Amino acid sequence: MLLVGNPNTGKSSLFNALTGLNQKVGNFPGVTVDKKSGSFSIKNNKVKIIDLPGTYSLSANSEDEKVTQEYVEKATGDEIIVVVADATNLKRNLLLLTQIIDLGKKVVLVLNMMDLLQRNNHEIKVQKLSMLLGIPVIPLNSRIGKGIEELKYAIANYQSKSTKFIEQKTSSNVIDETMLRYNKINQIVNECLIVNGEDKLAILTRKIDNILTHKVYGYLIFLTLLFLIFQAIFSWASYPMELIENGFLFLGEKLGNALPDGMLNDLIVNGIIAGLGGIVVFVPQITMLFAFIIILEDTGYMARVSFLMDRILRSFGLNGKSIIPLLSSTACAVPAIMGARTISNVKERLITIMVAPLISCSARIPVYTLLIALVIPKESSWGIFNVQGVLMMGLYLIGFVAALLSAWVMKMLIKSKEKSSFMLEMPIYRMPRWKSVGIEIIGKVKVFLFDAGKIIIAISIILWGLSSYGPSDEFEKIEVKYANIEQSDNSEELQSQEASEKLEASYAGIIGKTIEPVIKPLGFDWKIGISLVTSFAAREVFVGTMATLYSVGDEDNTTTIRQKMMQAKNPNTGGKLYTKATTYSLLIFYAFAMQCMATLAVVYRETNSIKWPIIQVVYMGLLAYFSSLIVYTIFS
């Protein structure tokens, strides 16, 4: 069976109610349109269901609508098309329905949001509507799950005496045809819809909009909300994150002890477990951020934010709808870039995808935290502001500004004749449908865990190889040297010293030393060079690499890493290596550089071309390099 309907009709929540977690999110072949499919059972019979993209009509405009049109037109005699309609907006919703009826398909009409209709004191004569349309009509309240059984029954015992809604197309003009449909729909709606008094919900929505889209309060409320969300994420997520970190350390230790020593042990503990831990640790933050975004979308507020931001974002070649991917990027660019699909204009979507990774994501936080602590004492403050906090916020701001400026440059460079528009329905405000929200969150987190996770694990293993192996004679020398000393003294310190020397001699170390001349003007040495290389798996790997390089046995102890880094000397000057200049330069580098294979892979998939990820690496790399160069020069 196929599920179709206008946007904002609660189609997805009906899909979620029918399938529960029994669903798959994928892609329609050849296009980047979300394909949700699932199954449910009616009396032991399994029914397959596809949730088609929301559309207002079958006169296809966007990629999404073309997919729906194609699937509906190709539907076979066995497939039932369930059209989900918003009962509070019957007239417009019936347009799509009548188009499908005229294709001669098996159709069931679901009248969703009956609860809202009743609250308005309006009424629909369901039986009459069913008779006039010649198809089964099921009133439904997917919020409380009422009507689901009736729908299942109607599907199992499908009956219709459907005739053509309008006679053979009298004219080839789609507009005339649509007007003809509306005329007939008007008659039906007049007979079936009883309106008692005014539309209370619409009036309430307008009143709320007077505040939420106000020229002062509108922006103020949005900014306050953003601030609260970030505050909540950073303070609440830290507890589960610590738990996960410790859990993986514990697991690694146990496995390391249980398995026989050797290469496999090392690969599992330091390659796979460490890589997995590095992904899972971000799940709490990402879950929370997506929870907030999905709730804001479900209540109808996101449409207003897009409305408020459209004019500003348009000056930068973006679209009001870009605000959702840009906000999501503060969690992780991977699902954010996939979220850019809602932008129908190709150029605006492309620019959104290209600049989203400049916005500081969760993976940068551990790097920022470690580096900021190197140069700013925890206690220092400007008035009531903690300087560390201000610097952190500054980095986020810089990322956002860089994203906007890059977008502006791309707007000038990318040529497009496609018309840009911002026609967006403003749904009425309502309480979130929690069950559906939960399922959506799980879906997004899955994308992060599996899509990004796969790549991060693969890169982690490669990097583990690069940093565990080197030209064999060099490696043997170190092993022999330490084997001799260890006979007399087998301290932990010695072991970590050996690890550090091995990393220096490894392929990763060789790469680090090879690129040293290039990164020297930025104030970086070969050790930082190695970290830049290993950060390609995920940026936070920086912290672990630093731990190994400075022979810190206990990777979890960031205080020790910090102390070691603070003591590090610059071999040329004899002074501190991590001066303000070097640290700031490194911070900026991490803010701007494209050090994330998972993002690149998703950009490749979404743009369907190798050209855009390459451009992204190059432009972000150049931006990072020259910004760091400037910062280093200013501060040294």
Next chain:
Amino acid sequence: MEVTLDNLKEKEKGIIRQIKDENLALQMLTMGFILGEEISVERIAPLKDPILITSGTNYISIRKSDAQKIEISKIN
């Protein structure tokens, strides 16, 4: 009075007469904005663009550049 939609102030109304751009006309139509029916400007964004418009139970945002192509007769 015949004007284009972008000339309306907040809370002003009119009847949709003609939409010059055929694609836009079809898109408006499928979103429930029907020729001959009432349309009103609900809100103008703080930066004067886009605008929120309604017709019946339909409530959408469109940009000024599109509003300029929608001809209406203003209701006083």
